[in-house]
Amino acid sequence: MFYVNFDNIVSYDIKDIAKLLNWMKKNLLRSLKTGALLTLLCLNVVQINAQQDEQSSLYSYNALNFNPAYAGSRGTMNVTAIGRFQWVGMSGAPMTQFLSVHAPVANENIGLGLNIVNDIIGARNRTSIYANFAYAIRLNRQNHRLAFGINGGVDIWQMNTSGMVINDPTDPLATNYTKTVGNFGGGIFYYGQRHYVGFSVPRILENELNDPNVTGNSRSARHFYVSGGYVFNLNSVVKFRPSTLVKITPNAPLTFDLNASFLLFEKVWVGGMYRFNESAGFNFSWTFGEVFTVGYAFDFAYNDLRFNQFGNHEIMLQLDLKKKRKNYTSPRYFNYF
Numbered sequence: 001m002f003y004v005n006f007d008n009i010v011s012y013d014i015k016d017i018a019k020l021l022n023w024m025k026k027n028l029l030r031s032l033k034t035g036a037l038l039t040l041l042c043l044n045v046v047q048i049n050a051q052q053d054e055q056s057s058l059y060s061y062n063a064l065n066f067n068p069a070y071a072g073s074r075g076t077m078n079v080t081a082i083g084r085f086q087w088v089g090m091s092g093a094p095m096t097q098f099l100s101v102h103a104p105v106a107n108e109n110i111g112l113g114l115n116i117v118n119d120i121i122g123a124r125n126r127t128s129i130y131a132n133f134a135y136a137i138r139l140n141r142q143n144h145r146l147a148f149g150i151n152g153g154v155d156i157w158q159m160n161t162s163g164m165v166i167n168d169p170t171d172p173l174a175t176n177y178t179k180t181v182g183n184f185g186g187g188i189f190y191y192g193q194r195h196y197v198g199f200s201v202p203r204i205l206e207n208e209l210n211d212p213n214v215t216g217n218s219r220s221a222r223h224f225y226v227s228g229g230y231v232f233n234l235n236s237v238v239k240f241r242p243s244t245l246v247k248i249t250p251n252a253p254l255t256f257d258l259n260a261s262f263l264l265f266e267k268v269w270v271g272g273m274y275r276f277n278e279s280a281g282f283n284f285s286w287t288f289g290e291v292f293t294v295g296y297a298f299d300f301a302y303n304d305l306r307f308n309q310f311g312n313h314e315i316m317l318q319l320d321l322k323k324k325r326k327n328y329t330s331p332r333y334f335n336y337f
């Protein structure tokens with residue numbers, strides 16, 4: 001605030017008064033611009049949408065999390081557990097645990113699965129439990145298949161503000177609550193021994209998520225996923241697998257992951273990843289005994305979140321159980337996707 005002592009204004013000459021008026025003009029214009037900018041930001045806050053579904057750098061090992069048509073496609077009974085620790089060292093940073101189980105039945109034409117996700121971001125926790133059903137059609141002698149899948153389940157949203165610093169205890173938004181909502185989704189998945197392409201919408205309904213006792217406009221956003229990958233034979237011991245996962249949310253920026261991995265001696269995957277406008281890193285996995293696979297992924301943000309944190313880390317344990325019969329042939333080598 002600028003104060004003027006009018007008792008002494010007669011001591012100012014014409015140049016001083018001109019400088020004073022010019023200063024007031026500049027600061028008034030600056031204040032108007034700042035106020036207009038803040039008003040626009042406030043008006044747009046309620047319109048902002050963003051990616052709500054959980055991220056994973058090891059997505060190619062756990063496609064059931066975003067596409068129900070993936071169920072049973074590995075030709076084994078598969079159990080995958082992944083733990084993701086995002087922005088390590090930052091208070092309230094996201095932590096996510098994934099668990100999926102799926103297997104083929106009925107001559108491998110039908111796939112059944114279950115996936116559970118527990119996602120924690122600050123005071124907010126979401127636990128998702130979904131059952132998956134897929135039906136695959138064999139297209140040719142190379143055993144290329146086209147699978148259609150549906151899923152259904154619940155999302156349990158919880159807000160726990162007990163660990164937060166709240167300046168106004170009477171704020172109606174600073175309350176603990178739990179809300180359970182049902183949802184369903186679908187997807188298609190075309191795959192062979194060395195390739196796959198998929199499209200899915202794992203949650204179709206846009207449920208209200210705010211506290212039932214508080215007026216609000218918080219809703220779950222509908223996400224669309226497009227995935228694909230191919231395995232190239234480079235020589236007798238090395239294979240190359242590029243893959244991608246594109247995530248589309250209406251009224252939010254498009255984002256996608258790119259991965260390039262090399263398979264060595266049919267046992268070890270080593271590769272790099274890039275997440276558009278966010279992070280880059282590497283990942284590897286090792287299969288032993290043709291049953292167990294362990295994996296690790298690291299990526300580091302190169303945007304404004306690169307400060308005051310130590311990157312994103314994921315660990316994975318995967319189990320594949322084959323049927324015990326000599327004439328068993330998996331629709332594709334289980335370690336590719």
